[in-house]
Amino acid sequence: MKLVSWNVNGIRACIRKGFYDFFQQCDADIFCIQETKMQRNDTEIITPGYYQYMVCARRKGYSGVMIFTKQKPLSVINGLDISDFDQEGRLLTLEYDAFYMVGCYSPNAQPELKRLEYRMRWEDALHNYLHMLKMKKPVILCGDFNVAHKEIDLKHPQRHQNSPGYSESERAKLNQLLDDGFIDTFRWCHPHEVAYSWWDYRFRARQYNAGWRIDYFIVSDDLRSHIIDAQIHSEILGSDHCPISLIIQ
Numbered sequence: 723m724k725l726v727s728w729n730v731n732g733i734r735a736c737i738r739k740g741f742y743d744f745f746q747q748c749d750a751d752i753f754c755i756q757e758t759k760m761q762r763n764d765t766e767i768i769t770p771g772y773y774q775y776m777v778c779a780r781r782k783g784y785s786g787v788m789i790f791t792k793q794k795p796l797s798v799i800n801g802l803d804i805s806d807f808d809q810e811g812r813l814l815t816l817e818y819d820a821f822y823m824v825g826c827y828s829p830n831a832q833p834e835l836k837r838l839e840y841r842m843r844w845e846d847a848l849h850n851y852l853h854m855l856k857m858k859k860p861v862i863l864c865g866d867f868n869v870a871h872k873e874i875d876l877k878h879p880q881r882h883q884n885s886p887g888y889s890e891s892e893r894a895k896l897n898q899l900l901d902d903g904f905i906d907t908f909r910w911c912h913p914h915e916v917a918y919s920w921w922d923y924r925f926r927a928r929q930y931n932a933g934w935r936i937d938y939f940i941v942s943d944d945l946r947s948h949i950i951d952a953q954i955h956s957e958i959l960g961s962d963h964c965p966i967s968l969i970i971q
Contacts, residue, residue, distance in 0.1 A: 725969075730961050734764075792864060831889060
């Protein structure tokens with residue numbers, strides 16, 4: 723089974739930059755996108771052969787998660803059932819016979835960590851939710867987590883100490899999730915590979931590959947033996963993020 727995740731930084735803009743070419747080329751079983759920046763009925767996204775599910779932010783042009791899937795899920799869960807988070811359209815869960823598929827767009831802590839307290843509450847709520855799902859069946863979580871886990875995961879770690887996306891608090895929450903029965907699939911498959919999934923539009927960061935790995939496929943450890951490969955597709959343009967993929971049996 724092939725799974726793909728991509729923060730498109732506005733699906734309508736990404737469509738103009740070749741989204742459909744990659745979508746058709748990769749032929750994923752499940753394709754998750756984040757930061758759609760759209761409301762329901764804003765535009766028609768043409769994906770023949772796929773069911774479409776989405777959550778939107780109350781605020782227009784902000785956030786949003788969408789999943790395209792070839793197989794119709796048993797059920798669809800929008801958000802965390804916590805209004806403070808759900809109004810931002812950050813989480814979407816599809817239930818299948820064998821697993822839960824969770825598409826996620828974590829909040830940015832913002833400059834000077836102005837939104838760190840909100841981010842920490844989000845992390846705790848998300849972790850509790852994932853563990854609740856894990857008690858029922860395996861979990862596959864993907865998306866833009868807005869945090870680089872370790873020094874290998876960003877170009878200039880010393881320069882970004884305690885910056886949003888690399889603060890001790892954010893990294894500790896990811897450590898906690900991975901210590902509590904979840905696996906970072908890319909790092910599991912490629913322990914020492916330097917690869918990034920996001921580049922700041924400023925300073926020609928992508929040209930110099932001054933990036934961050936902040937997009938992940940994370941699975942519950944009961945799927946450990948089912949992981950075949952995880953990749954970061956840095957050659958694909960169309961957003962300030964690139965797609966990532968997971969092959970799982």
